[in-house]
Amino acid sequence: MPAAPLTLHSFPRAILHIDGDAFFASCEQSRNPALAGKPVITGKERGIAASMSYEAKAKGVTRGMRLSEIKKLCPDAILLPSDYETYSLLSKRFFSIVRRYTPDVEEYGIDECFADITGLRRTYRTSYIHIAEMIKKDLDSELGFTFSVGLGPNKVISKIGSKWKKPSGLTAIPGRSIHLFLEKLPAEKIWGIGPATTAFLAKFRITTAIQFARQKEEWIKAKFSKPFYEIWQELNGRFVIQLETKEKDSYASIQKVKTFTPPSNDREFVFSQLSKNVENACMKARRYNLEAKEIIFFLRTQDFLDSGLRIKFSRPTSFPNEIMAEIDTVLNEIFNPRCSYRATGIWLFNLKNCDNKQLDIFGAHLRIEKMSRLFASMDKVRLKYGKHTLFLGTSFMANKFGQHLGDRGDLPERKTRLLPGETARKRLGIPMFVGEVK
Amino acid sequence: MPTGTLLKVIPIQNLGSIPLLGIVEAGFPSPAEEELIDTMTLDEYLIKNKEATYLLQASGDSMIDAGILPGDLVLVERGKEAKDGDIVIAEVDHKWTMKYLRKRGQKIFLQSANKKYPPIYPTEELKIAAVVQAVIRKYHK
Numbered sequence A: 001m002p003a004a005p006l007t008l009h010s011f012p013r014a015i016l017h018i019d020g021d022a023f024f025a026s027c028e029q030s031r032n033p034a035l036a037g038k039p040v041i042t043g044k045e046r047g048i049a050a051s052m053s054y055e056a057k058a059k060g061v062t063r064g065m066r067l068s069e070i071k072k073l074c075p076d077a078i079l080l081p082s083d084y085e086t087y088s089l090l091s092k093r094f095f096s097i098v099r100r101y102t103p104d105v106e107e108y109g110i111d112e113c114f115a116d117i118t119g120l121r122r123t124y125r126t127s128y129i130h131i132a133e134m135i136k137k138d139l140d141s142e143l144g145f146t147f148s149v150g151l152g153p154n155k156v157i158s159k160i161g162s163k164w165k166k167p168s169g170l171t172a173i174p175g176r177s178i179h180l181f182l183e184k185l186p187a188e189k190i191w192g193i194g195p196a197t198t199a200f201l202a203k204f205r206i207t208t209a210i211q212f213a214r215q216k217e218e219w220i221k222a223k224f225s226k227p228f229y230e231i232w233q234e235l236n237g238r239f240v241i242q243l244e245t246k247e248k249d250s251y252a253s254i255q256k257v258k259t260f261t262p263p264s265n266d267r268e269f270v271f272s273q274l275s276k277n278v279e280n281a282c283m284k285a286r287r288y289n290l291e292a293k294e295i296i297f298f299l300r301t302q303d304f305l306d307s308g309l310r311i312k313f314s315r316p317t318s319f320p321n322e323i324m325a326e327i328d329t330v331l332n333e334i335f336n337p338r339c340s341y342r343a344t345g346i347w348l349f350n351l352k353n354c355d356n357k358q359l360d361i362f363g364a365h366l367r368i369e370k371m372s373r374l375f376a377s378m379d380k381v382r383l384k385y386g387k388h389t390l391f392l393g394t395s396f397m398a399n400k401f402g403q404h405l406g407d408r409g410d411l412p413e414r415k416t417r418l419l420p421g422e423t424a425r426k427r428l429g430i431p432m433f434v435g436e437v438k
Numbered sequence B: 001m002p003t004g005t006l007l008k009v010i011p012i013q014n015l016g017s018i019p020l021l022g023i024v025e026a027g028f029p030s031p032a033e034e035e036l037i038d039t040m041t042l043d044e045y046l047i048k049n050k051e052a053t054y055l056l057q058a059s060g061d062s063m064i065d066a067g068i069l070p071g072d073l074v075l076v077e078r079g080k081e082a083k084d085g086d087i088v089i090a091e092v093d094h095k096w097t098m099k100y101l102r103k104r105g106q107k108i109f110l111q112s113a114n115k116k117y118p119p120i121y122p123t124e125e126l127k128i129a130a131v132v133q134a135v136i137r138k139y140h141k
Helices: A023-031 A054-058 A067-073 A084-099 A120-124 A128-143 A155-164 A175-182 A195-203 A209-213 A217-223 A226-235 A267-287 A320-333 A393-400 B031-036 B042-046
Strands: A015-020 A040-042 A078-080 A105-107 A112-116 A147-152 A170-172 A253-264 A290-301 A306-317 A341-353 A368-374 B053-057 B073-078 B087-092 B095-104 B107-111 B127-136
Touching: A015 A084, A015 A128, A015 A155, A023 A040, A023 A084, A040 A054, A084 A105, A084 A112, A084 A128, A120 A128, A128 A147, A128 A170, A128 B073, A147 A155, A155 A170, A155 A175, A155 A226, A175 A209, A209 A226, A217 A226, A253 A267, A253 A290, A267 A290, A267 A320, A267 A341, A306 A320, A306 A341, A320 A368, B042 B127, B053 B127, B087 B107, B095 B127
Parallel strands: A040 A078, A147 A170
Antiparallel strands: A015 A112, A015 A147, A105 A112, A253 A341, A290 A306, A290 A341, A306 A368, B053 B073, B073 B127, B087 B095, B087 B127, B095 B107
């Protein structure tokens, strides 16, 4: 007797999960035909693999692998520095293309999104699967590389669909077919279920997704917290987890952390690195009309030991020169010239809106109201690429040299090949094909 | 003299929106205002499909008779069907090449705009990446 489906409805809602195949590596391959079919790996400036093409994956290269290991495993691998500017431009285009079809798009990272296409069958006069095909076709042809798409009645199922066949896959999982897919899926592969939960499930002899899904609802509610109950519901075809479609319009905190190579024990150099981070963070704050009342800045040594200071100001600010002037007076509390430093970081928080603020030339001098030392180690924050044309004198030294000297200091071609009128810090916001044109 | 507030209303590319001509200051009509509202920016003029438009810097002299000099900036569009006579970016020998696309019945080949270079007859299927939309040359930085 065939197994019973988990739900009888096909697509009470129609949710797509769209995932770029080897996104960064694909961005590189799509604009340089010399890289097609080759094992391409990005992340050279970090010393580890960030993204790898399918050819590199086939050779066994995995995310986070050190460059030295990669060279052993795959000697003909092409290692490239990350070109976040281009990746961001292409990512924005990815979301814009999906938004042509529906406004309900949740951006989930730089290379993934969810899209709600419920109710669009009438508009396009075709099936949900065909709408998914149209979106995929637009993405593949306009961006020049492939995406994998999953169609399901909710987010969890659509994510199973997009991962089912990669690269360039399109997998539709209607409600009445969910059980057929879950039968072939180990429990740990479900989105949201990590090693701890997998081990917990194993204690009840639950090792496959279908076993988890077929448990009684009361038992799930009793044994698991809300997030896992929601996952269970979605595995059973219900739409529970909403799409967060609102674009980010405010920030709880703004962080800028950057590593530099080689490490340094020179106060001026470390100060200039910190200054660059503060400038970038302030630019972001000003873009959203925010000011910070408190900051944390920290220095990280070559041994990965962090020391920081938390400062509360007399008034909110988003101007880097004021902040750096205050940091200069207290930097020696944590700076030790006998230490070798590898990174600096800044957090702006307690952010206040400053829309209607009058700029007061005779405004009060910024003062430190409260200060405390921090000993806990900071989390490493995602690196972001900064763009600006002017920089403070204090960050001059940081900008004079590349962020990393040596092998890790390779810049992406886009940064070195400037067009007339472009500078190293300001360029046209249109992705460029690279390589010689015959 | 009655005074009014001047409001400029710019039509946006929205489905179903009706472009307004603008509200004019009460008292003295301003014909210049009306004329300015239907203008497009240089971006809009050069780029039709924003998500599919890319840049390329020309090198080599294979298209100089078409007015494309080495160093020129070329705006190209992916995903467009290329027609006979279009200047295209094609993939030949793992490199980009910019040439005229020629279709003579079943025969498809690439042609230069420079007597020095013979036409290219592809042995395998020709991979056309994009169609050239515009050439940009700046004389000052």
